[in-house]
Amino acid sequence: MSTSAVEKIDLTGANISATENAYLPKVAILDRVVPEITDVKTFYWRFEDAAEQQAFRRFRPGQFAQVSLFGVGEFPTSLPASPTEDETFFTVRRVGSCTAALHKMKPGDKFAVRGPYGNGFPMEDYYGKSLVFVAGGIGLIPLRSCIVYALKHRDKYNHIQIFLGAKTPQELMYVPNLREWEQSAGVECYLSVDRSDGVWAGNVGVVGSLFKKPGVQVQVEDTVAFVCGPPVMFRFVIKDLLTMGFQERNIVSTLERYMKCGIGKCGHCCIGVAYVCVDGPVFTYEQIKKLGEDI
């Protein structure tokens, strides 16, 4: 018997999934763990159910997932893998109780994942443009997905430039990837560290110092700049990019917020008029400025 006003609300086409319980995570198995830098590890995992794995792998670069550690809680994390890669993995820094619980897990252990959520980077919209990636520290985690995706579709983009900063040479992440990008003909990859260890032969200084180095010509014309890193780095890099002539709408980033649901209901990630989980996490700098809150 239909009794309530609920039936009267026309939501046809509005809901992504009207019947499925979006809060229900699916069991995942940890395959292997690779240490990256201090307190940061990469966790390779797959869903217990192969069909779930297939469905999940259709995510877009820049989307995120909710990871459940039973008895501890759930946390949102970026998807550093590209949908063009075979394996699914997270790179997570140990900061709170959930991430600490994940760091304690061993291959074969089970946890749960739901997602992918969020808008992601519109990589298809950038076809024909040049891409400039600027990442500081673990800011590379969400951008890795875009970089791998762009290199896989290399013919679709014009110039690709990567600028990476880390505190020390030991704090550089995804080292095998960095070597590959440095040697790849289709991409310019520049690295910088804040403090040298004495052995480091590369640039020393903040990531923005790379822009002014002799021989470096940052693409500006018809270019999208991806910026991700700690708030201080973000502010300075944005200033540099705007000075170089980038328009605010051509600078994109991904925001992180405390989230409980990932689907626009719990209210924790709401900044200004945006729910980071469903309206983001990817925003242009033009949008970020209007949100009116700390990055």
Add this chain to the structure above:
Amino acid sequence: MKARILDRADVLKIVDLLRQQGYEVMAPFCGRGRDTYFDVVTEQNRDQVQTHFANPYYPPKRYVLPHIEPMLKVTRANGNVRIEPIYEEPKRAIFGIRSCDVAGIYHLDLFYLGGSFRDTYYDKRRKNLFLVNMVCTDPDRDVGDECFCVCADTGPAARDRFDLQLMDLGDEFMAVAGTPAGESLLADPVFRRGTEAHVEKRRAILDEVRKRFKTSTSWFSATVRYVSHGEVLEKTWEEIGNRCIECGGCTYVCPACTCFTVSDRQTGPDEVERVRIWDSCALGGFTRMAGGHNPRKAVHDRRNRRFFRKLAHYFIQRELSMACVGCGRCVDVCHGNIGMPSVVEMIRRATAEFENHEHVSR
């Protein structure tokens, strides 16, 4: 909408009818003093059900969004993990829900069932919920000192979104059906056809009760404009924030607040239950991230958040409904006198004064 008349003495027969149909009926009861609460109707307490009562502080939104709601059960056995959802689909009726709270539930419908994702838990509780709205007609017992539904346009008589609406006409009650389910109840012999005089009486009572509201205006339109345009001075937000003691009371009594947190709790040696719990944007930890970074550090940033969420045009349009229904509960519970009407007034005064001054000096 179809309307019928019933004798005053028969009004609780509606409770009986619903119970016969298998509904668990929640109805208002009086405790000591001002204390009122919704509780399950039983054989024993049926005669104590109230038709005129101060609206309970604990809003009936808990029947669609319990303050603690189990979501999942996770069990571990022999290296396997089983995740099962915990659903509750009660066949429940709320007898005597006030018009403001009917609007509150409608707001929650739009929020939880709309957007990109439909909330399964809300959906299941809402599907079989039957709402019997009681119109506020007694200016002394029904209308609270802080009620402002006339400004929020949700009362004293809800226009829709109820299944059945009851209104005290003196010796008789008028029953109005809002849905087919409500209309089917009117077939019972306890109801009879009304006359033009009944409709006239309804109008006269409502005209009178509207005049008896103490908080008659709260200047919503000007404030919505100022908030939406970002014209509210930082100083004004700070003044509002300075009065907030961060107790979270306003959000817990609000029939239109939606935020929750999620927590896991151990229920056995190999069993964990995931629950969601009402949360409050007034609390300091609401936006604090695992590393300790909190983008909303200052109290006034958090106060600003709650009122921005409720008053910004963008959100009103997003849900096609305003997240304030004029129930006045936040005014009653706030120790700092920053319930909705006074905040609206503070914003309107300060912003208008500033704008006028700027205009003149230019």
